[in-house]
Amino acid sequence: MPLFTSIYSDLLELLLPRYCSACSIVLQTSERHICLYCLYDLPLTRFEFYKNNPLYRLFWGRVMLQQATALLYFKRCGKARKIIHQLKYKGQSDLAYQMGFMLGLTIKQSHIFEVPDFIVPVPGSASKIRSRGYNQCTYIANGVADAANSHVREDLLKTGKSKSTQTRKGRYARYLNVKDGFISKAEENQEFSILIVDDVVTTGATLESCARTLQERGFSRISIAALAWTS
Template sequence: MLTRLLSPLVHLFYPHCCELCGTDLPATGDLLCLRCWQALPVTGFHRYPDNPVANIFNGRVTVQQATATYYYTQSSGVQQLIHRFKYRQRPDIAVSLGKQTGYQLSESTWIHNIDYLVPVPLFPHKEKLRGYNQATQLANGIAQVISLPVYPKILSRLQFTATQTRKGRAARWQNVAAAFRVNGNQVNGSHVLLIDDVITTGATTEACCAALVHAGAKVSVCCVAFAWS
């Protein structure tokens, strides 16, 4: 009772604002206002097996399904949100975007074939500095909607790799080719959904997929954003 009485007063002095436009929001934990949520550029790739994300892997590694939730564009706000959860200590944004991704995935038929979610790992030192792995936070948000377990320790990142931002596809692949290891034999015979934040050339994702496939898994891929390379 006291909490309900105090809540409007707390909200008056500490308003919760939309992350993109600054509009005051009800104290419900929403990330964005309805207008900004609706303005994010949804891809709809989860409905179409032959989509730009899936085509990245053609002839390179066997991927069952592949999708991304949003287009990664500077004008849409997606870039701002991703930058905040990667570099400004906002794991809550990753969880919220993960939930939106989960809602999309729940519309697909193939999601029922997935056994569990596997986040793309960070190098341990980098994760320690950041305080969390953003891909794990995304996976946690997805899991809240589609009720699948998250296994963040299935993959390990063995090497620290320099940022991929300014590298071409060949340089990105060389940068991560031997960077990942599957731990144990749990994935053998399983269908896993690999989770990451942004996919561009797909080099990091491809290296993870190759390690998982080599260990006997079927692999599908889901990223929160797709950036044209």
């Protein structure tokens, strides 16, 4: 690195320090979004190595899936919660992509998880996209697709009926809130495998509704993946 560039970079770090999204310490020049200590201390689920993992079992009797996985365990005061908060409410789209890339690597390296033909992000409502400036699930999906050598398709699933936020709703209320919340007019080869991507799974109501909508269009090979699961 040229001397001037190095000095400029160091000065920029001094004047505008970057902070770890998981623990809030100042990042080193070589670190991106998350410090090395937190990267090695993330609460990984390792679900991609187990066919009948707890997240997959969450959907038993609700919707037929090929596989299900989540990268992290979501705890009330844990690192995953802080990361999700940053990418969901603080405009950290690059962080959403980075975490999606990590999720995609776990899927690609799994011996039981099929690399999908298409990655479909959970659609965001127009009001949420206006307030946040972007749909975080799209950036997560882009990261997954790049890591897994797949393709993002935002056109296969759209929001349907207007729905309120899922926050603070119980399991049944969440289900009713998104029961008819998505639509699809896809006319695709139904042999394509699809991976639906979300940020956090709580009751699974949103992903269940998305999967049902695509299955009604004839898609049968559907899996789901999320950055975190609130176990």
